[in-house]
Amino acid sequence: MKVTLHIWRQSKKSTKADFAQDGKMVAYELEHVSADMSFLEMLDVLNEQLTKKGEDPVAFDHDCREGVCGSCGVVIDGVPHGPERGTTTCQLHMRSFRDGASIYVEPWRAAAFPVLKDLVVDRSAFDRVVQSGAFVSVNTGAPQDANAIPVPKADADRAFDAATCIGCGACVAACKNASAMLFVGAKVSHFLHLPQGRVEREQRARRLVAAMDAEGFGNCTNQYECEAVCPKEIPVRVIAEMNREFVRSKLVEEPPSTKRVGGDG
Amino acid sequence: MKLDSKIPGGPIQEKWDARKFETKLVNPANKRKYKVLVVGSGLAGASAAASLAELGYQVECFCFQDSPRRAHSIAAQGGINAAKNYRNDGDSVWRLFYDTVKGGDFRAREANVYRLAQLSVNIIDQAVAQGVPFARDYGGLLDNRSFGGAQVSRTFYARGQTGQQLLLGAYAALSRQIGLGAVKMFPRTEMLDVVVVDGHAKGIVVRDLVTGEIRSHAGDAVVLATGGYGNVFYLSTNAKGCNVTATWRAYKRGAGFANPCYTQIHPTCIPVSGDHQSKLTLMSESLRNDGRVWVSKKQGDKRKPADIPDAERDYYLERKYPSFGNLAPRDIASRAAKQVCDEGRGIGDTGLGVYLDFRDSIQRLGKDAIAARYGNLFHMYAKITAEDPYSQPMRIFPAVHYTMGGLWVDYDLMSTIPGLFVLGEANFSDHGANRLGASALMQGLADGYFVIPYTIAGYLAGQKAGAVKPDHPQFGKVAGEVAAMTKRFLSINGKRTVDDFHKALGRIMWGKCGMARNEKGLGEALREIPALREEFWKDVKVLGGDLSLNQSLEKAGRVADFLEFGELLCRDALERRESCGGHFREEWQDDGEARRDDENFCHAAVWEYAGEGKAPVRNVEPLEFENVHLAVRSYK
Amino acid sequence: MSWLFDFWRSSIGGKVTMAVTGVLLFGFVVAHLLGNLQLLAGPDAINAYAKWLHDRGALLWVARGGLLVVFLLHVATAVRLSRANKQARPVPYASEATVQATFASRSMVFSGLTLLVFVVYHLLHFTFGVTNPGDFARKGNGAGGFDVHAMVTHSFSVPAIAVVYAAAQIVLFLHLRHGLRSFAQTLGLCHRRYTPIVERLATVLAALIAAGNAFLALSVLAGIVKVAQ
Incomplete structure (x- = not known):
């Protein structure tokens, strides 16, 4: 098959939030595309041709190419990861497009994800959110036996559903407000449904939301585009859970005590 | 080259305890004076960086991906072994040790393998405490499944994403330390050389993949956890970025490279579809719990699988290895597949493939039960091949998956360059000539969480903290x-x-x-x-x-x-x-x-x-x- | 009270403010409709109702003040969040697409602004008597000695006014439908069984309110309510 690609080309890192001027859409014709190719393999073929012609190949993030590392992801015809539901860009195959299709390929667009080059964006904001509290504060050591705390299967399954998040950022890219609430909600939900995670639930909810806000992500207006494009099909239920946890944490929060605590004991 | 494995004396059960006791300690106040450079943020690297930082060392961690969470450990599907014997089916540390030594075809170091089996138990406890959502049964306790090369159910799993969940656990622990300022993380940074000063590894030279800047980082010890070299075959189940550079450059600086020829070919991968193929996708070994491997008894049989009656099918693993059947170890299952294909009985257009058939399990257990166990794998298979594995057998073929060889390390995981430690797939130590399924996650985490935090102290205690600075001439030379x-x-x-x-x-x-x-x-x-x-x-x-x-x-x-x-x-x-x-x-x-x-x-x-x-x-x-x-x- | 301001300033605090003020405004809209439905019961009923309301004195002013605060908070929070959202996504895609977001959800800012304009007009019309002073000044036995029934029926006998009021109800329907759906989600009330019910209920309630209001607006033209002499 033959396709026409319109790809965002940008040679340097965006320096300001409004980076519309930093690059432009460039059209490429690509022939002999096999329906069995993955979308990224199709880009590989394009890059081989560009390199041979002496043109700079298109930069895009990718690594595992089996849908789990979360590195890859481009917006294809306005939809992050393209037209197939529950699929990462690396697992999208060209059989999903018709012969002669015109395909628009753009990077994630969000102020919190500045473009580094072409289709490569900086998603370190996600890491910083996780660093603020998406963990259980246990050190490596000798915790109790793994079976000491039974976890109802339904809870474990819910935690798992949220924990499958691959951190690709498609939720942010799809959101008209570039909100990261599906991502952050998934972290809250993962730990909320496990007894190990409940110990720090209030602090976690407060810190994650504060970190998310500080990164400049937008706000959720309940349009649920994030859910539609999430390659792991994480439900918007996790956002509701985060909202609840945050409100709850704010309601139960006490001002810091002025009494002296502890002592030399 | 002097190869002193430094295996402690005494009976095998007591060696690790003996080593932990005899190893020198670094006093807590001094720990923060030592800087450890950890290269790689997969299971071994992330767990090591987090654990060392928790102890009080200054840690710098490097990965070439844009986030430490993306290291290829994330793609491990099937599970992680641990000798918990929760099934009451006769498992023990000794049996896991025995299975692993035998599975490795007697080419691994006994003492290391025994320690690995001992530590396997702690890993599960640690992961659960971190909030890793392992599969559970209806009583709320952890579930297990069987894996190749073992006759007990000792594999813990999280659907088909065990590696992902374990890595996210280690990544969470690492992130916590980054947030606390104890680890300095350098993503999108590739290590390009080791700097050896007076025979000791004292730093690395890296390239910032965004700016292209070449930088020197000095430390008191260097830990390589940079994975395997399967991509030397171009097509493998490794991630595109996986490479040998870190270990190869270390080799060229004096580290011994052990058994590079030990490469694992995994029997169940999706066959190659064309020249454009950029990587191969694994279908977890766990599928062999319920899937039966077969080809036609006839050469060049072009019939559809459903049209081939049972009498004309050759369930060759069950025929050749009656006691392990479809759960024969990877090397053996791969070789058997190659053999039937060489005989002209391979399936598909290329003749390079065999069937992995769930028909009987679906009849026995129902489609829902199979979907609950392997849903995401079936989904992935359908995505890639556009075939429905519920109604027709999967086509599979062996592919390069894991490399048992790696930099030589002693019992303390130190290479032949003092101060250069090597963890996980990057070292050679525990799997001999063949790795059993669900043992890679175990080894990576054992090395990172439970071995290096002890053994590195033995080295650092003999070193003056911060003795070499990045302005040392050797850094300039290597960076040049x-x-x-x-x-x-x-x-x-x-x-x-x-x-x-x-x-x-x-x-x-x-x-x-x-x-x-x-x-x-x-x-x-x-x-x-x-x-x-x-x-x-x-x-x-x-x-x-x-x-x-x-x-x-x-x-x-x-x-x-x-x-x-x-x-x-x-x-x-x-x-x-x-x-x-x-x-x-x-x-x-x-x-x-x-x-x-x-x-x-x-x-x-x-x-x-x-x-x-x-x-x-x-x-x-x-x-x-x-x-x-x-x-x-x-x-x- | 700085913690309350901090809460409002946080992303989720903003959402919660929208949800809570939104649902209060919804309550007002319900009460407003129920009261106005008395138009159907004839001039005496609606005028008596208006007078009763007016005679509440200070209580009425408290209610009006409260309503104003809620309304302003709703608008101010919406402005703050919309600006932040715009900043978060400064560059559009060359090829934009929507997968599952409803039209109502995507048009909240538009519907909100439209309603704001409408509310101002509505107040100028029926509360301050600026736009149709002739209708407003009719004396009667309603509130403050005015004839509410006459004022309403005369206004709605003008096709342009009736159509504007009715059209505003379409916008109100869209706004309420998404607002009511979002209310439960924002406050974290979600459940596999009940959430779909809540979502359907939101559509039904929004439709009932809009239909009721539109019905009143068009009732004079339709000849159901007679114009006061």
Whole structure:
């Protein structure tokens, strides 16, 4: 098959939030595309041709190419990861497009994800959110036996559903407000449904939301585009859970005590 | 090259305790004066960086991905072994130890394997405490499944994403330390060389993949957790970025490289669909719990699988290995698949494939039960092949998956360069010539969470903290060499792309040093690889500049190292004149079964770099088996 | 009270403010409709109702003040969040697409602004008597000695006014439908069984309110309610 690609080309890192001027859409014709190719393999073929012609190949993030590392992801015809539901860009195959299709390929667009080059964006904001509290504060050591705390299967399954998040950022890219609430909600939900995670639930909810806000992500207006494009099909239920946890944490929060605590004991 | 494995004395059960006791400690107030550089953020790297930071060391951690969470450990599907014996089916530390030594075809170091089996139990506890959502049964307790090469159910799993969940656990622990300021994380940063000062590893030289800047980082010890070298075959189940660069450059600075020829070919991967193929996708070994492997009894049978009656199917694993059946270890299952394909009984257009059939399990357990166990894998298969595995059997074929060889390390996980520690797949220690399923996650985490935090203290206690600074002349020299190499790639401006060379190398490796190897083929490979390398340095085309994000340049560096390393791999395969585990030499076989030569090859081969253009030196570390007696490995 | 301001300033605090003020405004809209439905019961009923309301004195002013605060908070929070959202996504895609977001959810800012304009007009019309002073000044036995029934029926006998009021109800329907759906989600009330019910209920309630209001607006033209003489 033959396709026409319109790809965002940008040679340097965006320096300001409004980076519309930093690059432009460039059209490429690509022939002999096999329906069995993955979308990224199709880009590989394009890059081989560009390199041979002496043109700079298109930069895009990718690594595992089996849908789990979360590195890859481009917006294809306005939809992050393209037209197939529950699929990462690396697992999208060209059989999903018709012969002669015109395909628009753009990077994630969000102020919190500045473009580094072409289709490569900086998603370190996600890491910083996780660093603020998406963990259980246990050190490596000798915790109790793994079976000491039974976890109802339904809870474990819910935690798992949220924990499958691959951190690709498609939720942010799809959101008209570039909100990261599906991502952050998934972290809250993962730990909320496990007894190990409940110990720090209030602090976690407060810190994650504060970190998310500080990164400049937008706000959720309940349009649920994030859910539609999430390659792991994480439900918007996790956002509701985060909202609840945050409100709850704010309601139960006490001002810091002025009494002296502890002592030399 | 002196190879002192430093295995503690005493009975095997007490060796690790003995080592922990005799190892010197670093006083808590002094720990913060020592800086440890951890390269790689997979299971081994992330767990090591987090655990060392928790202890109080200053840690810097590096990964080439944009986030530490993306290391390829994330793609491990099936599970992690632990000798918990929660099933009451006769498991024990000793049995896991025994299975792993035997599974490795008696080419691993006994003491390391025993320690691994001991620590397996702690890993599960640690992961659960971190909030890793393992599969549970309706009573709320942890569930287990069986894996190849074992007759007990000791594999803990999280649907088909166990590696992901364990890595996210380690990543969470690492992130916590980054948030606390105890670890400084450098994502999108690739290590390009080790800096050795007065015989000790005291730092690394890295390239910032965004700005292209070459930087020096000094430390009191360097920990490499940079994974395996499967991508030397071009097509493998590894991530595209996986490479040998870190361990190869360490080798060229004096670290011994052990058993590079031990490569694991995984039996259940999705077959190649065409020339455009950029990687192979694994279908978890756990599928063999419920899937039955077969081909037609007839050659060139082009009928649809559903049209082939049971009487005309050859369930060859069940036939050849009745006691393990479809759960035969990976090397054996792969070889059996190759054999039936060589006989002309392979399936699909290429004839390079066999069926993995769930028909009987779906009849027995129902579609829902199978979907609950393997739903995400079936989904992934359907995505890639556009075939429905619920209604027709999967097509599978072996593919390069894991590399047992790696930098040689002693019992403390230190390489032959003092101060350079190597963890996880990057080292050679625990899996011998073949790794059993669900053991890689176990090893990576055991090394990172529970071994290195103890053993590194023994080294650091003898070192003056912060003795070498980044302004030491050796850093400048190494950084200059790295920068010169980078510039050289850009200056060639030939006609062929980096991928083109990588594919050519892969064809040589897979064709001549793949599932079956022989003297003639290896000899050819050893002539072809240097020729290809020479051509690479004459005719490669790398565009762009060095001071920017340049993915072609990154690839060029990795492929250049593969072009050197591939030769070492073939050389090792040639010199190991026996068949064992994943290394199958056609000259040494009994009717398709590997024939070991314990008399002459019961050792680890450790290669020593002798300089540019010189043949490397083969050293050996003899392996002694005091607890599991050398025997012909049989799964019949 | 700084913690309350901090809460409002946080992303989720902003959402919660929208949800809570939104649902209060919804309550007002319900009460407003129920009261106005008395138009159907004839001039005496609606005028008596208006007078009763007016005679509440201070209580009425408290209610009006409260309503104003809620309304302003709703608008101010919406302005703050919309600006932040715009900043978060400064660059549009060359090829924009929507997968599952409803039209109502995507047009909240538009519907909100439209309603704001409408509310101002509505107040100028019926509360301050600016736009149709003739209708407003009719004396009667309603609130403050005015004839509410006459004022309403005369206004709605003008097709342009009736159509504007009715059209505003379409916008109100869209706004309420998404607002009511979002209310439960924002406050974290979600459940596999009940959430779909809540979502359907939101559509039904929004439709009932809009239909009721539109019905009143068009009732004079339709001849159901007679114009006061």
